[in-house]
Amino acid sequence: MASQTDKDENLPTLGRMMTWVDRPGSANKIFWGLAVFCVVLLAIDFTLEKHEYVKIANTPGFYALFGFVAFTCVIFGARLLRVLIKRDEGYYGDKTIDLEDYPEAGTERINHDA
Amino acid sequence: MLETIPTAFIFFAAGFLALIIANERARGLLLLATPLLALWQVWTLPGGMLTAVNFFGFDLELMRVDRLSRMFGIIFTIAAALGNLYAWQQRDRVQQVAALFYSGSAIGAVFAGDLITLFFYWEGTAIASVFLIWARGTVGAFHTGMRYLIVQIGSGVILIAGVALFYNDTGSIAFDRMTLNSFGTWLIFLSFGIKCAFPLLHNWLQDSYPAATITGTVILSAFTTKLAIYALARGFAGTEILIYIGAAMTLFPIFFAEIENDLRRVLSYSLNNQLGFMVVGIGLGTEVAINGAAAHAFVHILYKGLLFMSVGAVMHRTGTSKATELGGLYRTMPLTAIFCLIGAASISGFPLFSGYIAKSLVLNESASGSYYFIWGVLIFASAGVLSHSGIKIPFFMFFSHDSGKRPAEAPRHMLWAMGLTAALSMYIGFFPNTLYAILPFPIEYQPYTAAKVVGQLLLLSFALLAFGVLMRAGQHPPEIRAINLDTDVVYRKYAPSVIAMCARGVAVIWTKNAAFFTNRYNGIVRGLYHTHGPEGRMAGVWPTGSMVIWLAVLLGVTLVINFVS
DSSP states (O other), X not given: OHHHHHSGGGSOHHHHHHGGGGSTTHHXXXXXXXXXXXXXXXXXXXXXXXXXXXXXXXXXTXXXXXXXXXXXXXXXXXXXXXXXXXXXXXXXXXXXXXXXXXXXXXXXXXXXXX | OGGGSXXXXXXXXXXXXXXXXXXXXXXXXXXXXXXXXHHHHHHHOOSEEOOEEEETTEEEESOEESHHHHHHHXXXXXXXXXXXXXXXXXXXXXXXXXXXXXXXXHHHHHTOOBHHHHHHHHHHHHHHHHHHHHTTOSHHHHHHHHHHHHHHHHHHHHHHHHHHHHHHHHSOOBOSOOOSOSHHHHHHHHHHHHHTTOTTSXXXXXXXGGGSOHHHHHHHHHHHHXXXXXXXXXXXXXXXXXXXXXXXXXXXXXXXXXXXXXXXXXXXXXHHHHHHHHHHHHHHOSHHHHHHHHHHHHHHHHHHHHHHHHHHHHHHHHSOOBGGGOOOGGGTOHHHHHHHHHHHHHHHXXXXXXXXXXXXXXXXXXXXXTOHHHHHHHHHHHHHHIIIIIIIHHHHXXXXXXXXXXXXXXXXXXXXXXXXXXXXXXXXXXXXXXXXXXXXXXXXXXXXXXXXXXXXXXXXXHHHHHHHHHHXXXXXXXXXXXXXXXXXXXXXXXXXHHHHHHHHHHHHHHHHHHHHHXXXXXXXXHHHHHHHSTTSGGGGGHHHHHHHHHHHHHHHHHHHHHHHO
């Protein structure tokens, strides 16, 4: 069943076009494409004249460095936080939505080929 | 004729109508027509105080129309229309009526010209909205709804206490700019702060929004917190403490959102973080900053609604919003995925999307006001927004690992609601002047200069690059089935534990105390029984003994009577 639904011709046209992202090597292409885009942007940044209120922001590449470092800090900060505050889903007992399934009646759970 | 009717009353009338209309389709149409009629009314109303009523000697102003209230009125009616379109298939009368009363109350509060009217509508939003949580119909939702209701009603009670003190101090109930110089205004500030999810007062939001129904969360996300933003902008613009509160609000939720598994809770943290930008703008208090906060509230209602809609559509088809259960859904839900990506790009502030043209106003103003540290915090938070709302929501839901689920595309009415919201969000990004024209103050701002666009693109692109690097290095935190503690642990776990411990202590003392006296009493009874009981020594002389006593008593009484007479 799963293999049948996974056949490209069974998918909606738009979904079929988007399966490109899952082809082998596509993730690499996206990553390196992004890297090239970043380098080009950085090069453009060096050519621009800026009038920021915060002087340091006039330095070429400031936002690039800030973005990269900030994102990395968020990820590692979050990982540290998880060590401290992670608990089982049943931590608050059984009268909590975290252990409940969403009621079937409020949904229409159908497969795309149904 | 229509301009004499307060906008909220249109919603309330529709709410009562929805109670009696039996035809489901007619009810659905009523839910769509009401906010559109209200939008037309708000758009065409003249400015000024339009409707006053006397209430126990107070002159209540039900319709104060100025640029600030009109702008919030417009976005609230648009949000109600889009939310109701999204809920077109929802035939549950309770939710339909609750949605009408809830959005009506929020719009009523926006147009309230005095604090007593504000209080009534403030409580109205609390009471009506809880039904959108309870409508889920599970035990967990009931308990969450109760917690939500306690906090929301609490906020209203604090508000009316503050209003009473404020009236006592100033003799006025006008809802205008206040300063934090009396206990009354502090209480009003606190009340607004609870609804606005200030740090440490915030957790009702992340607790309750994921518990509501699929359509309920979309409606909830638009009104309560943005009403609080409006109230702060109206009452406390330029209050410096708000700058620091807002900066803290932009920061802490990004870490919580990053490790949260329930995507509707991720969005709730994200909502909290976005409110921070608006609160900073209100704290800065300049015309540009207030414009920035108002513009941010406007676009935020759209793209946050869009993100909640896309997660809701996935829930509608799969029954879950947990990242661990999802992934790879773009194959069969490509339109929902694209709408979600538009919402993600908008909230992240990519140029040509609506978030960009609003967020840069507050950012710019914080720098020009020499709040450099705050400016740095806001830039940092912008990168954080990208991480949880820009990447995490679409990536773990539609891409990432394949969950094997192949749900059908979202129903047509949901697609229409998402499509319209996405289109509006992009339209504002393309043509920012359409939004700038209705902001509270006249504005001359050009968001699309080469330096600004490249700066923002650099920030976001390199943050994306960091995501790519961390993913390839296996350093990105994986999604796991777990919950994370937040301040709600205080009232859901610690406080009940302390109360249970106290109860156990009191029970032990009570039992020991009672046992001590019971033992003494039993001893006396046993002693008496031993001597006077049937087997006791005194039992042998009962009849004569009793007779002698009663004779003595009678003789004594006779003697006393004789003596007295």
